[in-house]
Amino acid sequence: MVIASVLYFIGPCALSAAPAKQASTATKWNVLVDRISPGETNIDPAFQQAIYENLIEELGKTTRFNQIFRSGDRKANEAPELLILKTEVQKYQAGSETRRAVTTITGATKLRVDSKLCTKEGQVVFQSQVDGNVRFLGGNLRATHNLARHVAKKLKDATLPNISSETRDRSSDKSEVAHLGKQ
Amino acid sequence: MNLLVKKRMSRWMNPIRSLRELGIHWSAALILFATWQGSLLAQSSNKANSVTSVSARHVIGLEGVRKNAQGQLTLANDTLKFQKNGEAAVEIKTVSITSVSTGQQDKQVGGIPVALGRAATPFGGGRAIALFSHKKYDVLTLEYQDKDGGLHGAVFQVAKGQSQSIQNELAANGVRVVEAQAKQAKSGTEDKSENK
Numbered sequence: 001m002v003i004a005s006v007l008y009f010i011g012p013c014a015l016s017a018a019p020a021k022q023a024s025t026a027t028k029w030n031v032l033v034d035r036i037s038p039g040e041t042n043i044d045p046a047f048q049q050a051i052y053e054n055l056i057e058e059l060g061k062t063t064r065f066n067q068i069f070r071s072g073d074r075k076a077n078e079a080p081e082l083l084i085l086k087t088e089v090q091k092y093q094a095g096s097e098t099r100r101a102v103t104t105i106t107g108a109t110k111l112r113v114d115s116k117l118c119t120k121e122g123q124v125v126f127q128s129q130v131d132g133n134v135r136f137l138g139g140n141l142r143a144t145h146n147l148a149r150h151v152a153k154k155l156k157d158a159t160l161p162n163i164s165s166e167t168r169d170r171s172s173d174k175s176e177v178a179h180l181g182k183q
Numbered sequence: 184m185n186l187l188v189k190k191r192m193s194r195w196m197n198p199i200r201s202l203r204e205l206g207i208h209w210s211a212a213l214i215l216f217a218t219w220q221g222s223l224l225a226q227s228s229n230k231a232n233s234v235t236s237v238s239a240r241h242v243i244g245l246e247g248v249r250k251n252a253q254g255q256l257t258l259a260n261d262t263l264k265f266q267k268n269g270e271a272a273v274e275i276k277t278v279s280i281t282s283v284s285t286g287q288q289d290k291q292v293g294g295i296p297v298a299l300g301r302a303a304t305p306f307g308g309g310r311a312i313a314l315f316s317h318k319k320y321d322v323l324t325l326e327y328q329d330k331d332g333g334l335h336g337a338v339f340q341v342a343k344g345q346s347q348s349i350q351n352e353l354a355a356n357g358v359r360v361v362e363a364q365a366k367q368a369k370s371g372t373e374d375k376s377e378n379k
Contacts, residue, residue, distance in 0.1 A: 045282075045326075045361050046338050049244060049326065050243050053243045053336050070329070070334050071334040098313060101298075102314050137298060141243075141338070
């Protein structure tokens with residue numbers, strides 16, 4: 001009797017939760033993390049790769065995006081609502097852990113990147129400059145982890161265009177093009 | 184004495200016998216030559232199937248391996264393997280590696296406990312300790328593609344001077360080498376010239 005009553009109350013809730021989850025995943029954007037551009041800096045390749053890998057890891061933690069694709073992934077071509085995260089290094093200062101330990105005030109590793117979220121068509125929907133530094137404790141590559149965390153936080157808090165409106169705009173554009181073609 | 188002289192004389196006098204002896208010498212030389220050639224061939228074939236193995240710490244990027252895992256990085260038979268002690272190896276085919284680069288970093292030894300100890304040392308003694316408690320290491324960076332074409336970047340930390348052997352082996356397999364240090368030095372001189 002007790003079990004039946006519990007099932008009576010919990011059952012519909014559990015059933016209603018599943019479609020809600022499906023709906024939430026359906027309305028999320030997919031994101032493709034593009035290769036890190038060194039820009040004008042002489043950034044070490046290890047830092048470049050560490051930023052890229054940390055970005056993928058940290059973006060996965062945010063749950064803001066439905067799927068996260070790597071640069072060059074063929075599966076991304078079939079993803080319907082895709083944003084591309086482009087990252088360009090703007091400032092890179094190679095630090096030294098020993099200098100940090102000895103002097104405290106010098107030897108910081110500093111990174112600054114320009115992060116852009118673009119649509120497939122190249123329209124920028126979000127842009128921000130983000131810093132990642134190591135000033136006291138930790139290795140130099142920790143700067144890349146800090147940077148990726150900050151980028152992920154900014155993207156989590158960012159207001160992205162609604163998927164339905166975006167797709168509607170795109171479909172209306174297509175219909176306009178078709179209309180013009182007919183004329 | 185006489186016997187020896189007689190023996191030598193008879194050798195000179197009997198050319199057929201001396202030729203037979205010469206033939207024996209030639210065959211011995213041929214056997215020696217063949218053995219030497221065989222060893223050379225074996226060496227070259229070993230070179231073709233050369234195995235380069237270094238102890239490495241995985242920093243980031245290798246799929247299926249946790250960060251800071253210590254293991255053995257082995258390059259053999261067109262495959263780069265990272266094997267953590269007693270666990271299955273993670274393999275990357277060298278054809279899927281698009282670029283390799285090496286660099287050098289330094290770190291303080293001992294981690295957090297030693298860092299706290301240094302901070303607790305009075306009269307700035309911790310700074311003096313920090314001056315001598317650092318170690319240089321090599322950073323090996325690989326860029327490779329997975330089966331879907333997705334880009335991966337793996338970073339390994341190896342002992343000083345050991346990354347070069349892996350880089351050379353990969354370069355011999357046709358992997359592009361990214362010269363990080365040269366680029367840095369070049370841009371450094373450019374910066375200086377700009378300042379002037």
